[in-house]
Structures are given as C-alpha cells and as structure tokens.
Amino acid sequence: MDLRVDPDRLRADFDALAAIGATPDGGLDRTTFSDAHLAARTWFHERARAARLECGIDAAANHSAVLRSRDPVAPTLLLGSHLDSVRRGGRYDGALGVVCALEVLRTVQDAELDLPVALEAVDFTDEEGTLIGTFGSLALAGGLTREDLAAPRGGRALLVGELARAGLTEDGVLSARRDPATLAGYLELHIEQGPVLERAGIDIGIVTGIVGASSFRVTFEGEARHAGTTPMDARRDAAVGAAAFVVGVRDVVSRTFPGCVATVGDIATEPGSFNVVPGRARLRLECRSLDGAQLDRLEEALVGRARAEATAFGLDVTVERVGRVEPAPTDSDVRGALADAAAALGLTTMELPSGAGHDAQSLSAVTPTGMVFVPSRGGVSHDPAEQTAWEDCLNGANVLLHATVALARAGRPVNHLAR
Numbered sequence: 001m002d003l004r005v006d007p008d009r010l011r012a013d014f015d016a017l018a019a020i021g022a023t024p025d026g027g028l029d030r031t032t033f034s035d036a037h038l039a040a041r042t043w044f045h046e047r048a049r050a051a052r053l054e055c056g057i058d059a060a061a062n063h064s065a066v067l068r069s070r071d072p073v074a075p076t077l078l079l080g081s082h083l084d085s086v087r088r089g090g091r092y093d094g095a096l097g098v099v100c101a102l103e104v105l106r107t108v109q110d111a112e113l114d115l116p117v118a119l120e121a122v123d124f125t126d127e128e129g130t131l132i133g134t135f136g137s138l139a140l141a142g143g144l145t146r147e148d149l150a151a152p153r154g155g156r157a158l159l160v161g162e163l164a165r166a167g168l169t170e171d172g173v174l175s176a177r178r179d180p181a182t183l184a185g186y187l188e189l190h191i192e193q194g195p196v197l198e199r200a201g202i203d204i205g206i207v208t209g210i211v212g213a214s215s216f217r218v219t220f221e222g223e224a225r226h227a228g229t230t231p232m233d234a235r236r237d238a239a240v241g242a243a244a245f246v247v248g249v250r251d252v253v254s255r256t257f258p259g260c261v262a263t264v265g266d267i268a269t270e271p272g273s274f275n276v277v278p279g280r281a282r283l284r285l286e287c288r289s290l291d292g293a294q295l296d297r298l299e300e301a302l303v304g305r306a307r308a309e310a311t312a313f314g315l316d317v318t319v320e321r322v323g324r325v326e327p328a329p330t331d332s333d334v335r336g337a338l339a340d341a342a343a344a345l346g347l348t349t350m351e352l353p354s355g356a357g358h359d360a361q362s363l364s365a366v367t368p369t370g371m372v373f374v375p376s377r378g379g380v381s382h383d384p385a386e387q388t389a390w391e392d393c394l395n396g397a398n399v400l401l402h403a404t405v406a407l408a409r410a411g412r413p414v415n416h417l418a419r
C-alpha cells in the first residue's frame with residue numbers, strides 16, 4: 001500500500017500548533033487550561049472542522065475529531081495524545097501525537113477508505129499533571145476516582161478553581177467513562193523522551209509497555225549528638241546509614257534487576273547543621289519496572305537493603321509506602337501491527353519500554369493499546385530544546401497510518417478487555 005500522510009499539511013499543522021504558547025527559546029508553555037492551552041484546543045477543532053471531521057468535547061474536556069464509519073454502530077479506534085505541556089516544555093511532547101492522529105484521519109478520508117471502525121483523534125486533558133496527570137484519559141477509561149479528585153497532585157484549590165474555569169464539574173468528569181465495548185483500541189505516537197533510539201540508530205520504537213512505579217519515604221533514626229565531643233565509634237549517625245543506602249540502591253538494581261530503575265531523589269537530615277551528628281535522615285525512594293511481579297521483588301529487595309544498612313550502622317529505619325502505579329503492558333497484536341507497518345515502510349524498529357507515563361497507560365486497562373516512539377535528539381524532553389528530526393516525525397506518522405488501517409481492516413478488532 002503506497003498510502004502516505006501529506007507531509008506539507010502535517011508540517012504546517014505542527015508549526016502552527018507550536019506557535020501557540022511559544023516561548024522565545026523555542027519551547028512552549030501550555031499548562032492545562034492556560035489561555036495558550038485553550039487556544040491550542042480551539043485550533044485543533046478548527047483544523048478538524050476544516051477537514052469536515054465531526055468535533056466533540058466530553059465531560060472531562062477531552063477534545064475529539066471523528067471520522068465515522070459507514071456502519072453506524074461500528075466501534076471506535078482511538079488515536080491520541082495531549083496538547084498540554086509542562087511549564088517551559090518542548091514543542092513535540094504530546095503535540096506531535098495529536099497532529100499525527102489528525103493527519104491519519106484526513107489521509108484515510110482523502111483516500112476514501114471504507115473502514116469497519118470509526119477513527120477518533122483525541123487530545124486528552126491534563127496529561128502532564130498540572131492538575132492530576134493523565135486526567136482526561138483516566139476519566140475516559142473509567143480509571144479516575146473520587147479519591148484522585150480529593151487529593152490531586154497540583155492541590156485541591158487549583159483543581160476546583162480550574163474545573164470551574166473550564167466549565168467542568170466533578171460529577172461530570174467522573175461520568176466521562178466510555179463503554180469499553182464501543183472501543184476497538186488505542187494508538188499513540190509520542191517522542192521517546194530518552195536517548196535509546198538515537199543511540200541505537202533505530203527509526204521507530206515499539207513500546208512494550210509503560211513501567212509501573214512505587215514510591216516510599218524511608219527514614220533512618222539514630223541519635224543527634226555533639227559533633228566535636230562524640231567519638232566516631234560512639235555515634236549512631238543517620239546520614240551515614242542514608243548514604244550507604246543510596247549506594248546500596250544502585251547496587252541492588254544493577255546486580256539483580258536488569259531493565260529496572262530505582263532512585264533516591266531526595267535526602268534531608270536533621271537537625272541539619274555543621275556541629276551536630278544527624279539524628280534523622282529522610283529519603284524519598286522510587287523504583288520502576290515493566291513487570292508487576294518483578295516490581296514486587298524489587299520493592300522487597302530495596303526495603304531489605306534499607307533494613308540491612310540500618311542494622312550495619314546501629315540505626316532504626318521505617319519505610320512508608322507513598323504510592324504504586326501498576327505497569328501497563330501494550331497489546332501484542334497491536335505491537336505486531338506497528339512492527340509490520342514499519343517493516344512495510346522500510347523502517348528499522350526495536351521494542352522498548354516507556355519509563356515515562358502516557359495516556360496509553362490509562363487506555364491499556366480497557367482496550368488493546370499500542371504506542372509508537374520516534375527518536376528524541378539527545379534524549380532531551382520537558383525542555384525547550386526538545387527536538388525530533390522531521391523525517392522521524394513523518395516516519396512515525398506513516399507507521400501510525402498503516403497500523404491504523406491494518407488494525408481497522410483486520411475486521412472488527414475484538415476488545416478482550418471489554419467488560
């Protein structure tokens with residue numbers, strides 16, 4: 001099949017979108033529900049309307065453009081990403097996936113392909129977490145809870161104010177769930193945001209899944225004593241135990257958990273002065289894995305290491321779980337369709353996990369989901385310097401197009417996850 005997206009139309013859209021909320025350093029600022037974010041969403045609907053696509057906004061403010069099937073009860077294959085950004089972010093994160101989704105719909109429409117599914121390009125609300133994080137996709141997938149709304153990442157006051165400003169209600173947001181039986185799948189194109197594809201010289205990444213993450217507060221307790229009069233062998237120095245643990249975390253992961261990561265992102269000692277031996281050290285620990293059972297074992301090994309270091313340095317330790325997000329594997333049939341599409345286009349591929357969260361994580365719980373990564377220059381992301389070669393963007397768009405057509409034509413994809 002020699003169907004291709006229109007490179008000029010896609011480029012014009014990408015540039016027009018990147019100008020909305022642009023910062024002088026080449027990046028952009030489009031935090032959720034900011035004026036620039038709302039303008040970007042309006043722009044998306046204008047472009048969709050210009051292409052005679054049906055526009056929709058759901059109760060979580062997710063913005064859609066739909067290309068209907070001739071079959072009025074056909075299920076919907078979703079293609080999407082997000083138009084919001086982090087503060088002072090880059091032009092590619094999220095935006096590339098949305099313009100490519102829109103371009104796939106227009107290309108299918110222009111070619112007058114008669115597909116047995118509806119295609120829907122979606123711009124999900126608040127992926128980056130100004131308010132909650134993957135907020136719109138969780139709402140659509142039915143994964144958003146009242147507890148999420150009660151304790152949002154950006155603070156309750158901000159959420160309440162911003163929902164009101166956007167004309168949304170909490171009950172409405174919780175009702176935005178779509179019946180999985182109406183969904184045929186979800187595809188997302190995204191920049192890798194890491195250096196793996198570029199280092200390997202590979203065109204296209206096929207995402208095996210989005211890693212799960214666990215976070216803990218670890219506190220070592222010793223005794224605060226005079227730093228001048230307390231002999232070295234009479235100390236219970238919490239900072240020493242903490243330091244040994246930081247090195248130990250690295251050791252545990254690199255020796256026993258290939259493919260996993262763990263990080264001590266913060267250390268604070270008390271009382272925190274020149275002349276007092278630290279009596280307490282508080283650490284923030286996070287670890288990630290693509291496999292739930294492996295994540296269990298990793299957690300256990302890290303907690304065990306904290307206990308061992310405490311014992312070694314005569315300290316007490318407490319480990320308190322702060323949160324856990326389960327890994328979200330992608331669907332093997334969808335991965336196959338993406339790999340076939342790339343091969344047919346003469347592109348090289350590799351499978352890799354996503355260390356970052358994405359809307360695909362929400363959707364993978366309810367419908368067959370796949371993700372395409374395109375290389376990020378220098379692995380830079382969430383930064384104005386974020387960049388992907390235009391040829392790589394185009395390659396990704398064409399892989400998305402061909403996989404979409406193949407999955408749609410495979411008949412009505414059976415959504416095994418519908419319940």
Ligand SMILES: [Zn+2]
Nearest residue numbers: 093094127190
């Ligand atoms: Zn993103």
